[in-house]
Amino acid sequence: MKDLTQTDADALIATLGRRAREATRVLAEATAERKHAALVGAAEAILAAGDEILDANSEDMRHAEEKGLTPAMLDRLKLDVSRIRAMADGLRAVAEQPDPVGKVLAEWDRPNGLHIQRVATPLGVIGVIYESRPNVTADAAALALKSGNAVILRGGSESLHSSAAIHKALVRGLVSAGLPADSVQMVPTRDREAVAAMLRAQGLIDVIIPRGGKGLVGLVQKEARVPVFAHLEGICHVYADGDADLAKARRVVLNAKTRRTGICGAAECLLIDRGFYDRHGAVLVQDLLDAGVEVRADGALAAIAGTVAAEPSDFGQEFLDKIIAVKLVDGIDAAMDHIRRYGSGHTESILTENDATAQRFFSGLDSAILMRNASTQFADGGEFGMGAEIGIATGKMHARGPVGAEQLTSFKYLVTGDGTIRD
């Protein structure tokens, strides 16, 4: 859809941006209690508006079916009573988290008597661009609000009615607690030009969080003039080292690939040390085959019955499916070289009982998350104990790894003297 001119889209986003900026004045000084009340109020409003939200979702589903969306996409879009309840629970969980704003991150005294504090502040106005899942509307709003930010949401066109109904309920909750309705705004059009306008809204939007597939990420990287919490693909690797424990390795490899294949923390590539393979044979590959995974095997591994020969393009690919690329490597250095070349900086796990080897993996690689003897499926804000997340940032600026409320803050310095002057 594209009817808006660039000028119209810029004007629309400028209006939303100015309202958001106004709201930040109130939000930045809102007490923890008031934000808590707003989030709890929003949870109640979501439950109270359940029928309304389900009706809106039915309309979205009808359009989506007409458009011939895939079953996986339809499933992401679909809401039911339990998913609505989960949204309300998510809002309540964020409400119960500690308030990150105003937290003293560091403080110290100077010899001249100055006392310096570094204190967490909101970032300002956050833009979230996402695709079909309507629950992101509630999750993103909750985390932004908790951290004292105003948010401008641009949901997928498929979920427009669902998101609008959820948004309406959220605003009811905010307003009931005395926070500005403009704390959470939705871009009221499916027009793609509005996305481009958000990406170039310097000074109006402080940071953009894109949640979506390759197309969105590519557009963001090409067009964004506003800072972005990059959220690239999750091309996660598991490396079974020569010193791996067999039982742990079997457990972790299977879980990392098969627990859920559609999440960004799912393993997409298994690297097996040649020493491990010489000792234990095809067992890791066989486990995957037995679990119904399509194993795209490189070199000698392709001789294992049931595998298919890997193409070069299978490495560095995010399958998000019951598919895995596997390869033999000669030790930790070859494994790290492969990961540096093909990884996306998301999450990698080493399976080893050797502390020195694990240490080399931890210091030699620079992914957002590095694991030892643990499933890559733990790459998740909830599993990290952060309560909720708005995504996994694979960039290195500001936020990295799971982005929760704390990562949506900046800081300022508060300096107290007593008529103190500089020599």
Next chain:
Amino acid sequence: MKDLTQTDADALIATLGRRAREATRVLAEATAERKHAALVGAAEAILAAGDEILDANSEDMRHAEEKGLTPAMLDRLKLDVSRIRAMADGLRAVAEQPDPVGKVLAEWDRPNGLHIQRVATPLGVIGVIYESRPNVTADAAALALKSGNAVILRGGSESLHSSAAIHKALVRGLVSAGLPADSVQMVPTRDREAVAAMLRAQGLIDVIIPRGGKGLVGLVQKEARVPVFAHLEGICHVYADGDADLAKARRVVLNAKTRRTGICGAAECLLIDRGFYDRHGAVLVQDLLDAGVEVRADGALAAIAGTVAAEPSDFGQEFLDKIIAVKLVDGIDAAMDHIRRYGSGHTESILTENDATAQRFFSGLDSAILMRNASTQFADGGEFGMGAEIGIATGKMHARGPVGAEQLTSFKYLVTGDGTIRD
């Protein structure tokens, strides 16, 4: 100067960028001891190359005089024995700072037995674009190296020879300690197209730090596709509240304006509460006049003998000179409104004995640095105890306030399990 085509400039920066990326592999794993040795070696090399550096500087000075640079610009460019010694001392001071890389920023355990650490890492490749001061070459290199980053320096065309000689000495120090020469590279051309190429070098340069005047900052904001640590003007305000202590207020106002007028932490605007003025009269303004400051006074204050009437454009202006804009305001709210409208988010100071008013100032404003009863001239990494700084960031992403070695790091998560899988 502009002879390079866009394509040539991009190719040049791509070459530097690839070499820098290679160097980061070694730097990221370099021990604190090795980086310390490299910085001390660089300090020694700078001293040993003193004559060479002074000769190069004479050549730059000759060109600069021919071009008719202002005395202030010539002074910034000029090197002498004591300035060279100061550069070496700066390198040694950074060498003695704690190494920020590998620092465990947080760690915790999860109920499932996972142990999670958040550990500081280098950012990667830093681009520094600066103007005439040749010492920035050494300062920027030192801070980048300390934090395990490779750096690509693009100094002002006026200081090309001086910076090249300093760079040569720095590299000698690095190499003597076994670090790659490409850890610190200089763009080998005065061509402005190279600056533009740096600004669009996504994937090659991880962050750009621009140090310079309005022209550079404007170019950066317009053209940058690489993340930037924004470094805007320092339009610093001092607000003398009705509850200010007179003696402290006099001391701080005078120091904030006059100690050094050319630094970004110098006060550019004094706001006086009407209650303070009714009680104490023109004393703060008179002190400034007595110190030879040109006082551009708004409204009633313009009646004070010796002041000149302020133009609207005097508010929100960075004079960097013995000039100040002054204005009467009705209390803290009016002061904050003025600062929000005219400030640049750098540093503001309130003079008050009233804790509640100070608290409102601290929570209601969102500048990088807020002070109470202290001179804005303390807005400086050294004064904050950070050792050295590469500038004062006025943006809110990643770094804010004085940017030292610690602010040039990112982090990663290290997760240790024991064959741990997710349910």
